[in-house]
Amino acid sequence: MKTPDQIHRVAIVGTGLIGSSWAAFYLARGLTVIATDPAPDAEQKLRHYIDHCWPVLEQLGLSPGASRERLHFTSDLNAAIEKADFVQENGPEREEFKVQLFARMDAVAPADVILASSTSGLAMTAIQRDCAHPGRCVVGHPFNPPHLIPLVEVVGGQATSPDTIESALNFYRRCGKHPIHIKKEIPGHVANRLQAALWREAVHLVNEGVATVSDVDAAVSWGPGLRWGLMGPHLILHLGGGQGGMSHFLDHLAGPFSRWWQDLGSPELTPEVQAKLIAGVNAEAAGRSINELEAERNRLLLGLLKLRRHE
Structure with a gap:
């Protein structure tokens, strides 16, 4: 897996409330964000949300290089993740949807890139089941709103590698989050x-x-x-x-x-x-x-x- 200092481009998959908040957070931490969502008005809503959040993030303190100009948007899922260093998924909270989405992302994302889900209660063991490389799939569940609340719950599935869990914890920690490792899958996490x-x-x-x-x-x-x-x-x-x-x-x-x-x-x-x-x-x-x-x-x-x- 990529080390935290090798992660410069984060793909945000799904730009609803949680995805948009994640995008604002990563931009404030000086990272490049490539966001994707199939909704026709997704980009406009995303940029409006980030503009709304930015003054608060400025008060909290921006990292060197932080800029809204580092936001890129595409409706093409493959284009968003094929050059990403880390993927933060925020799709609908439906198990079968996420199973299919993770299989699609797994087929495109570079092999050393973590695929993290913001799922608030689903088990990664189920989500990763159709992935060819399930070891790099992990839950990275934020608390709302992610651009302000430091907590991230990191939960592995049965096939998730220890290296993935450790790398995810280190990445979130480097970004200023307070990640915790949930050692056992349970509905709703902790x-x-x-x-x-x-x-x-x-x-x-x-x-x-x-x-x-x-x-x-x-x-x-x-x-x-x-x-x-x-x-x-x-x-x-x-x-x-x-x-x-x-x-x-x-x-x-x-x-x-x-x-x-x-x-x-x-x-x-x-x-x-x-x-x-x-x-x-x-x-x-x-x-x-x-x-x-x-x-x-x-x-x-x-x-x-x-x-x-x-x-």
């Missing part, structure tokens, strides 16, 4: 499963009338969410044990936590529950548009990311 677990209980609390949508959100963002932006749940609870650390914490609170787990809800997203959530979110937004909320999120994220740079 971060989305954690997010789903929290949201399940949040929906349950709203549906049971325990708290409003806005108060549940406040309970997270003004409470444990502040700590989670700095450390994960295990390390936070380790601190919660004082000088005794996790051992002391478990001695005192393993019982209560176990009882709370048993009492957690399992709501269903029925039309009635969905209506409650939509009404609650609209009330919490208080007339603010998606663009206004996005700008607020980005402003706060930039502050946190700049703070964490100095760790």
